Amino acid sequence: DIQMTQSPSSLSASVGDRVTISCRASQSISIYLNWYQQKPGKAPKLLIYAASNLPSGVPSRFSGSGSGTDFTLTISSLQPEDFATYYCQQSYSLPPEITFGQGTRLDIK
Amino acid sequence: QVQLVQSGAEVKKPGSSVKVSCKGSGDSFSKFAITWVRQAPGQGLEWMGGIIPVLSTPTYAHDFQGRVSITADESTSTVYMELSSLRFEDTAVYYCARVTDGERNYWGQGTLVTVSS
Numbered sequence: 001d002i003q004m005t006q007s008p009s010s011l012s013a014s015v016g017d018r019v020t021i022s023c024r025a026s027q028s029i030s031i032y033l034n035w036y037q038q039k040p041g042k043a044p045k046l047l048i049y050a051a052s053n054l055p056s057g058v059p060s061r062f063s064g065s066g067s068g069t070d071f072t073l074t075i076s077s078l079q080p081e082d083f084a085t086y087y088c089q090q091s092y093s094l095p096p097e098i099t100f101g102q103g104t105r106l107d108i109k
Numbered sequence: 110q111v112q113l114v115q116s117g118a119e120v121k122k123p124g125s126s127v128k129v130s131c132k133g134s135g136d137s138f139s140k141f142a143i144t145w146v147r148q149a150p151g152q153g154l155e156w157m158g159g160i161i162p163v164l165s166t167p168t169y170a171h172d173f174q175g176r177v178s179i180t181a182d183e184s185t186s187t188v189y190m191e192l193s194s195l196r197f198e199d200t201a202v203y204y205c206a207r208v209t210d211g212e213r214n215y216w217g218q219g220t221l222v223t224v225s226s
Contacts, residue, residue, distance in 0.1 A: 043216035055212045091209045096142035096159025097168050103153040
């Protein structure tokens, strides 16, 4: 089974800050990596797919990079609505198997 | 546009079973994997298992082997997840989702299952 490890598990930052969240896979997953944002009481929302692709409607301050085992989600300039929990998810395994990272909670400093 | 609509909230006794449905609409429902993900209060997202409806063979996470059953009814574009031998710690929101098709990423609204005596 592929394990996904995110860091940090929590993070405090201010509006306007640049923030980076990391995700590491236990084996190479090529670029089969999604990032999600989740707010309380809501289903996760796709932010990045295939490691670095932005779905339509997602603000350009969000970006993703990486391949193989190491991936990064960057928010270039935090906005008030960005305070949420972020998850990575691999889809390299044969569908329907997937794995999530444990999440990174982003709080207001 | 794909929509996944789940059945409503449930309250169950410990030791009983719960069956949650996920009805899909939109393109090619049967060809893509539907996964079940749960989220306990204040916790992260946990993959339980999934199925590709046209293949009808489910895959389960190790932690749920023997307690979960996932089935699909292609005629109604519905996937079901049944969890048995419920424990207090199974209290969670259960989501169905289609998350292995790039930008075409869809989630149900979630179903709260509460296990309470």
